[in-house]
Amino acid sequence: MKGKLQQQLFCQYKTVDENEGKAARLQRMIKKYLGNHAYRAVFYALLSDEPEKGTAVFRTIQEARRIPDSRKIMDHLGNPDVAEVFAMSRSVANEAHLYEEFIRFRELADGILFSEITPKSQVLVCIADHFADRFPLENWVIYDKTHKMFLLHRKQAEWALVTGTPLNRRTADRISESEKTYSELWKEFFESISISERENPVYQRTHLPLRYRNDMTEFSDQT
Amino acid sequence: MQGTIQEKMTLNEKLHILSDAAKYDAACTSSGVDRRGDGTGMGNCSAAGICHSFSADGRCISLLKILFTNECIYDCKYCVNRSSNDVVRTSFTPEEVCTLTMEFYRRNYIEGLFLSSGILRSPDYTMELIYAALYRLRKVCNFQGYIHVKAIPGADPRLIQMTGYLADRMSVNVELPTAESLRLLAPHKSRKNILAPMRLVQNQINENKQEIRLYRNAPRFVPAGQSTQMIIGATPETDYQILHTAESLYKKFDLKRVFYSAFVPVNRDCALPVLKDNKPPLLREHRLYQADWLLRFYHFEADELLDENNPNFNVLLDPKCCWALNHLDLFPIEVNSADYMLLLRVPGIGCKSAGRIVKARKMGNLQFEDLKKMGVVLKRALYFITCGGKMMYPVRIEEDYIMRCLLNTKERLPEGADGMTYRQLSLFDDVNFGGVNGISNRFIYVQIRLQVFVQLCMMLGWKTGTAMQESA
Numbered sequence: 066m067k068g069k070l071q072q073q074l075f076c077q078y079k080t081v082d083e084n085e086g087k088a089a090r091l092q093r094m095i096k097k098y099l100g101n102h103a104y105r106a107v108f109y110a111l112l113s114d115e116p117e118k119g120t121a122v123f124r125t126i127q128e129a130r131r132i133p134d135s136r137k138i139m140d141h142l143g144n145p146d147v148a149e150v151f152a153m154s155r156s157v158a159n160e161a162h163l164y165e166e167f168i169r170f171r172e173l174a175d176g177i178l179f180s181e182i183t184p185k186s187q188v189l190v191c192i193a194d195h196f197a198d199r200f201p202l203e204n205w206v207i208y209d210k211t212h213k214m215f216l217l218h219r220k221q222a223e224w225a226l227v228t229g230t231p232l233n234r235r236t237a238d239r240i241s242e243s244e245k246t247y248s249e250l251w252k253e254f255f256e257s258i259s260i261s262e263r264e265n266p267v268y269q270r271t272h273l274p275l276r277y278r279n280d281m282t283e284f285s286d287q288t
Numbered sequence: 289m290q291g292t293i294q295e296k297m298t299l300n301e302k303l304h305i306l307s308d309a310a311k312y313d314a315a316c317t318s319s320g321v322d323r324r325g326d327g328t329g330m331g332n333c334s335a336a337g338i339c340h341s342f343s344a345d346g347r348c349i350s351l352l353k354i355l356f357t358n359e360c361i362y363d364c365k366y367c368v369n370r371s372s373n374d375v376v377r378t379s380f381t382p383e384e385v386c387t388l389t390m391e392f393y394r395r396n397y398i399e400g401l402f403l404s405s406g407i408l409r410s411p412d413y414t415m416e417l418i419y420a421a422l423y424r425l426r427k428v429c430n431f432q433g434y435i436h437v438k439a440i441p442g443a444d445p446r447l448i449q450m451t452g453y454l455a456d457r458m459s460v461n462v463e464l465p466t467a468e469s470l471r472l473l474a475p476h477k478s479r480k481n482i483l484a485p486m487r488l489v490q491n492q493i494n495e496n497k498q499e500i501r502l503y504r505n506a507p508r509f510v511p512a513g514q515s516t517q518m519i520i521g522a523t524p525e526t527d528y529q530i531l532h533t534a535e536s537l538y539k540k541f542d543l544k545r546v547f548y549s550a551f552v553p554v555n556r557d558c559a560l561p562v563l564k565d566n567k568p569p570l571l572r573e574h575r576l577y578q579a580d581w582l583l584r585f586y587h588f589e590a591d592e593l594l595d596e597n598n599p600n601f602n603v604l605l606d607p608k609c610c611w612a613l614n615h616l617d618l619f620p621i622e623v624n625s626a627d628y629m630l631l632l633r634v635p636g637i638g639c640k641s642a643g644r645i646v647k648a649r650k651m652g653n654l655q656f657e658d659l660k661k662m663g664v665v666l667k668r669a670l671y672f673i674t675c676g677g678k679m680m681y682p683v684r685i686e687e688d689y690i691m692r693c694l695l696n697t698k699e700r701l702p703e704g705a706d707g708m709t710y711r712q713l714s715l716f717d718d719v720n721f722g723g724v725n726g727i728s729n730r731f732i733y734v735q736i737r738l739q740v741f742v743q744l745c746m747m748l749g750w751k752t753g754t755a756m757q758e759s760a
C-alpha cells in the first residue's frame with residue numbers, strides 16, 4: 066500500500082508512464098544516494114499542495130548530484146530549490162503534526178471511530194502510523210474532505226488509503242448512544258479548565274487557528 | 289468548615305468541580321517519554337509531547353487534568369480547596385477516572401491523565417486512592433498513554449514508589465519559592481516534607497536506570513522524570529530568588545521542569561497580596577519561563593541573568609536581549625565562524641537555527657538571506673552578528689541605540705502585557721525600574737515621564753474639550 070502511494074506521488078512530477086517498477090527504483094535511488102533524511106523531505110514536500118513542488122524537488126535532486134556529499138543535500142539551504150523543498154516539507158510536517166493533535170473522533174452507531182478533517186496538504190499518509198500505533202484495537206476512519214480520501218484502519222490490521230469512494234453522510238452522522246455523553250463531558254471540561262482571569266483569545270488563536278476548529282468537538286455547537 | 293459532601297452527583301457535575309479545582313496547576317505537558325503501543329491496549333507516548341486543544345486562556349490542553357477529590361484536611365491560604373472554604377466537595381471513584389480517561393483518549397481529546405488531589409483523611413489514604421485509579425487504568429484498561437501524577441508529601445514511601453511504576457511523570461509542588469513563604473501561606477506543609485518525596489523519586493529514578501541497564505525489560509519508574517511548580521507573586525520574593533530556587537532544584541533534584549504559576553487570587557485572606565485590577569502577574573511569569581528556558585537549553589546560569597542589585601527581570605526586554613545588551617563587548621560575532629555556544633547567545637538565534645547554521649556553513653559562506661531561511665529572527669539578531677565580516681546595516685554598537693531598536697521589534701507577550709502602555713508599565717508594582725539590568729535607561733524614563741504627564745493632564749480634566757464639558 067505504501068509503495069503504491071509513493072508511486073502516485075512520484076508520477077506527479079515525472080512524466081513517465083505510471084509504472085511501479087520505475088517508481089520503486091526511483092525511491093530506492095533517492096534513499097540510497099540522498100539518504101533517508103532527504104528522502105523524507107522530498108516525500109513530504111510532494112504531499113504539499115504547492116503547484117511548483119515538482120520542479121523544486123527535481124532541481125534539488127539535480128543539485129544533490131552536483132555537490133560532493135549528496136547525502137548532505139538538505140543542509141544546503143543556500144540553494145533556493147533546496148530551501149523551497151525544505152520549506153514545503155516543513156509546512157506539510159507541521160500540518161500533519163497539528164492534525165495528530167486536533168483530530169477528533171466520534172463513535173458511530175457500529176462502534177467505528179470516525180473523524181473528518183480539512184487539510185491543505187495530503188496529510189493522511191503522514192499521520193497513519195501514529196494513529197495505528199495509538200489505537201490498534203479500534204476500527205477507525207479519518208476522512209480528508211479536501212482531497213476526498215479515506216484513511217481506514219481495521220482492528221489489529223494494517224491501515225489503508227482509499228480514494229474514489231464518496232462519503233456516506235448518513236452513516237457518518239449516525240453516532241452511538243453514548244457518544245453524546247462523552248462529547249458533552251469533554252465540552253464541560255474544556256470550559257472549566259480555562260482560568261478566566263487569564264483569558265487570552267489571541268494566544269488561543271495563534272496556537273489553534275480558526276480553520277481547524279470547524280472539525281473539532283469542543284468548538285461545534287451541536288450537542 | 290468543610291463544605292457539603294455531595295454523594296449523588298452526575299459525572300458531569302463532578303468533572304466540572306474537579307477540573308475547575310485542578311486548573312491552577314500549570315503543568316500541562318505530556319512530554320519526556322517515547323513509547324510505542326505494544327498492540328494489546330490503547331495509547332502511546334511521544335517525547336515532544338502533544339497538545340490537543342487550547343482553552344480560552346490560551347493554555348494548552350494535553351492531559352485530562354483533574355483532582356481525585358477536592359476535599360482537603362489542609363488549609364493552604366492560596367488554594368480553593370482549603371478546608372476553611374465553604375465549597376461543594378466531591379470525589380471521583382477510580383472507575384470514573386478510568387472511564388473518563390479512556391473515552392476521552394479514544395476520541396483523541398487528550399494525551400493522557402493528570403491526576404492530582406486534595407488530602408482526603410490522610411496523605412496515605414489519598415495516595416492509596418490515586419494508586420488504585422492508576423492501577424486500574426494501566427492493568428485493567430491497558431492504557432498506554434501518558435500519566436502525570438502527584439506524589440502526596442507525607443505518604444508512605446512504598447505507596448509513592450508503587451504509584452511511580454504506573455506513571456510517566458511524578459511531581460511534588462514546592463508551592464512557593466522559599467521555606468519562609470511556605471510557612472506563612474501553607475501552615476500544614478513544610479519545605480522538608482515536600483523535598484523528601486522529591487528526593488525519593490529522584491533516587492528511585494536513578495536506581496531504575498541501573499535496573500534497566502541490567503534487564504532491558506525491567507518495569508520503568510517515572511520515565512518522563514519529575515517536575516514541580518511555584519506560585520509567583522503571592523509572596524514577596526524577587527525574580528532573582530525565584531530563579532535561584534529553580535536552578536538549584538534543577539541541579540539538586542534532576543527535575544525535568546519547574547513550572548511557574550502566576551498567582552490568581554481565589555480566596556480573600558489578609559496573608560495574600562491584593563493584585564492590581566485582579567490581574568495575575570502574567571508578564572512576570574512569562575519572563576521567568578523565558579529565563580528558565582535559557583537555563584535549560586542555552587547554558588545560562590541564574591547569576592548571569594540577574595543579581596542582587598538587579599533582582600527583577602526587565603518588563604520591556606526579554607532576558608536574553610538584556611544579557612546581550614549588557615555584554616556588547618562580545619558582539620558582533622561572525623556567523624560563519626563563531627562557536628555554537630556563542631551563537632546560542634545571540635538574540636534572535638534559537639537552538640534549532642544555531643544548529644542549522646553550524647551545519648550549513650560547512651557547505652559555504654552564509655549570507656543574511658540564508659539566515660532568514662534558517663529561522664533566524666534578523667530584526668533582533670542583526671545588531672549582534674556579521675556575515676562575512678559585514679553587518680546587515682551600518683549599526684552603531686551602542687546600548688541606548690540598540691535597545692531602542694529592539695524595543696521597536698514587537699515581542700509576543702501574554703495578554704495584558706501586550707497592549708500595555710508605558711504608563712501601565714510604570715505602575716507595575718513588582719518591577720524595579722533601576723535599569724535594564726544596569727543599562728542606562730534614559731529612553732525609558734523619557735517615555736514614562738511623557739506618559740505620567742499625559743496622565744496628570746487627564747486627571748486634571750485637561751484631556752479634551754469634550755471631557756471638560758461633560759464634567760461641567
Ligand code: SF4
Nearest residue numbers: 360362364367370406
Ligand atoms: S493541600 Fe493545600 S494546596 Fe493541596 S488541595 Fe489541600 S489546601 Fe489545596
